[in-house]
Amino acid sequence: MAPSTRARILDAALELIQQVGFTGTTVTAIEERSGLSPGSGSFYRHFRSKEDVFRAALERELERAQQYRREFERGTVEDPQAALARRFLQQLDYMAKIRPLINLLAREHGQFPDLTSRIGGILLDRGIVEEAGHLTHDLRAHVDHADPHALLTVVVSALSGYHLARQFFGHPPAEVTPERFAATLAALITSPRTADPHGTE
Structure with missing residues (x-):
């Protein structure tokens, strides 16, 4: 199924902003990259402004990132070290998949601090809480x-x-x-704890 015009515009904006930045990206260039007639104004049938399409692109990439994370392995396991190694490989694959989103945030975080803060809270802070819950429960x-x-x-x-x-x-x-890295990190985490770093034992 061919992508909708809106999806093509989002894809084009995402590519261009990663290449030349938000300031260097023009509506005409987005139209041309998405297969619309440059300067025709077709862009404005779907988005009000360049900022509007940028925010929509970030929101779409955020939703994709959350969907990838929902596919992570969950539940109790018999072999925790092997399960963690698989999970860490999933995490590395996840980081590769969300690279466009990370690139946008790294490049334009000063332009859109509200979005950067919200996305960071969802992907990083909430992600750590969720994974900590997985460790302490499963x-x-x-x-x-x-x-x-x-x-x-x-x-x-x-x-x-x-x-x-x-x-x-x-x-x-x-x-x-990646397999050696994930296996070694998993082995470190599942090794018996020898000391309490807070000195409370």
Whole structure:
């Protein structure tokens, strides 16, 4: 099924803004990229302004990101280390899928601070809370940690760093494959806790 005109405009705006930024993107260029007659005003049958289409593009990418996350593996498991390794591979795949959204936020966060704050809260803050809930509920017998939110913050930072290094340099750090990285991170998390970092034990 061919994408609607609105969807084509959103795709075109997303591509252009990633390439030349919000300021450098014109309505005429969006029309041309989306297969509409440049300068015809067809754009305005679907969006009121360039800012309107940018916000709509971000909202669409946010919804896609949330849908990807809803597909993550959930539930209790028999082999927690293997389950976590699979989950971390899902997370890395998720980061690759939401790259357009991250690119937009990185490039234009100063232009739209309200959107950046809301999307960051949903993707990062809420994501950490959800994943911490998964650890403490589904894996509580296997992952013993005094501060699951801090643990997940470390995990997300490790996953993000690995993903960014792979994207930036074009290959995995030290040629460690995603499978090796995920398995090692899972092994670290499921290892017995030797000390309480807060000194409360």
